[in-house]
Amino acid sequence: MCTMILKEPVSYYVNDSSVYCTFLDGSKAFDWVEYSKLFRSFMTRKLPAVVLRMLCNMYVNSGARLQ
Numbered sequence: 001m002c003t004m005i006l007k008e009p010v011s012y013y014v015n016d017s018s019v020y021c022t023f024l025d026g027s028k029a030f031d032w033v034e035y036s037k038l039f040r041s042f043m044t045r046k047l048p049a050v051v052l053r054m055l056c057n058m059y060v061n062s063g064a065r066l067q
Helices: 002-013 035-044 049-060
Strands: none
Touching: 035 049
């Protein structure tokens, strides 16, 4: 699925011009985040409760699977 998402725009634009692509592996970017501090910061910035609950749910229930 991810490959198709990349291939379609590239095939569209490669006919008329050069195409440049950059990839970023952010898999290790948030391994060291202290979630309690992060969510406390969100609360002090008056983030709406609905958004805060959604983010908290995403962090608590997130996972990864290698294929």
